[in-house]
Amino acid sequence: METTSDNIRAQMRKGVLEYCILSILNKQEAYASSILEELKKANMIVVEGTLYPLLIRQKNQGLLSYRWEESPQGPPRKYYVITDKGRSQLGEMDSAWQEMVDSIETLRK
Amino acid sequence: METTSDNIRAQMRKGVLEYCILSILNKQEAYASSILEELKKANMIVVEGTLYPLLIRQKNQGLLSYRWEESPQGPPRKYYVITDKGRSQLGEMDSAWQEMVDSIETLRK
DNA sequence: TTAGGTACTTTGTCTTGCAAGGTATTGAAA
DNA sequence: TTTCAATACCTTGCAAGACAAAGTACCTAA
Numbered sequence: 223m224e225t226t227s228d229n230i231r232a233q234m235r236k237g238v239l240e241y242c243i244l245s246i247l248n249k250q251e252a253y254a255s256s257i258l259e260e261l262k263k264a265n266m267i268v269v270e271g272t273l274y275p276l277l278i279r280q281k282n283q284g285l286l287s288y289r290w291e292e293s294p295q296g297p298p299r300k301y302y303v304i305t306d307k308g309r310s311q312l313g314e315m316d317s318a319w320q321e322m323v324d325s326i327e328t329l330r331k
Numbered sequence: 332m333e334t335t336s337d338n339i340r341a342q343m344r345k346g347v348l349e350y351c352i353l354s355i356l357n358k359q360e361a362y363a364s365s366i367l368e369e370l371k372k373a374n375m376i377v378v379e380g381t382l383y384p385l386l387i388r389q390k391n392q393g394l395l396s397y398r399w400e401e402s403p404q405g406p407p408r409k410y411y412v413i414t415d416k417g418r419s420q421l422g423e424m425d426s427a428w429q430e431m432v433d434s435i436e437t438l439r440k
Numbered sequence: 441t442t443a444g445g446t447a448c449t450t451t452g453t454c455t456t457g458c459a460a461g462g463t464a465t466t467g468a469a470a
Numbered sequence: 471t472t473t474c475a476a477t478a479c480c481t482t483g484c485a486a487g488a489c490a491a492a493g494t495a496c497c498t499a500a
Contacts, residue, residue: 441500442499442500443498443499443500444497444499444500445497445498446495446496446497447494447495447496447497448493448494448496449492449493449494449495450491450492450493450494451490451491451492451493452489452490452491452492453488453489453490454487454488454489455486455487455488455489456485456486456487456488457484457485457486457487458483458484458485458486459482459484460481460482460483461481461482461483462480462481462482463480463481464477464479464480465476465477465478465479466475466476466477466478467474467475467476468473468474468475468476469472469473469474469475470471470472470473470474
């Protein structure tokens with residue numbers, strides 16, 4: 223059963239997902255399934271149908287690149303890597319995020 | 332001219348707008364134009380075409396009610412007021428927001 | 441050779457943010 | 471008294487994107 227609280231969290235997650243993806247890839251290259259796991263650990267649950275198109279969009283924007291790598295089991299994995307442009311964008315997102323946190327704190331006080 | 336940075340901020344704003352509206356109305360009742368002003372002050376710029384439908388949605392969900400009041404100049408104003416249900420939802424949004432801030436901090440570290 | 445696990449992709453639907461345009465009220469200027 | 475400007479609310483049409491669900495493909499082991 224889905225709670226009201228789940229809806230709220232899903233709603234809030236929108237728009238910051240791109241920031242999360244770049245943050246994850248900034249630490250270490252990763253493939254989609256591992257990104258999903260990491261997001262889950264951080265309580266930012268996303269499904270495949272959301273993540274794959276998002277990765278493709280960021281790749282098309284030049285924020286990410288990727289390379290194929292054999293898997294120890296199963297089909298090959300598409301490892302995504304953040305680019306210089308991606309790192310630059312991540313820096314701007316840091317500012318944008320911090321500003322938004324401050325804005326909300328202002329509204330909330 | 333719109334900068335990349337503006338796009339990022341617009342993108343991040345999505346999904347937290349409902350939270351902002353309830354936060355504003357939790358402090359004091361207000362009409363659409365005054366809400367727009369307050370959002371602008373907090374650097375969360377939104378346009379009419381976004382705000383009006385959002386207020387109507389929240390009203391239909393029972394989070395807000397409203398009353399008409401004469402304006403000192405111009406047409407009457409529709410003052411929105413947060414309801415008990417709205418305050419309850421706002422409480423949940425506080426938790427959701429704080430969790431998201433923590434999650435992002437975790438991802439970022 | 442088929443079953444199960446892993447991984448990537450696509451399709452269709454629904455929500456929602458926004459630009460642009462529209463309606464209505466009021467008071468002051470021409 | 472008509473017109474204009476300011477204020478305020480609302481609607482329409484489009485585009486982006488989140489997601490459920492279904493599809494494709496690869497690999498290994500029984």
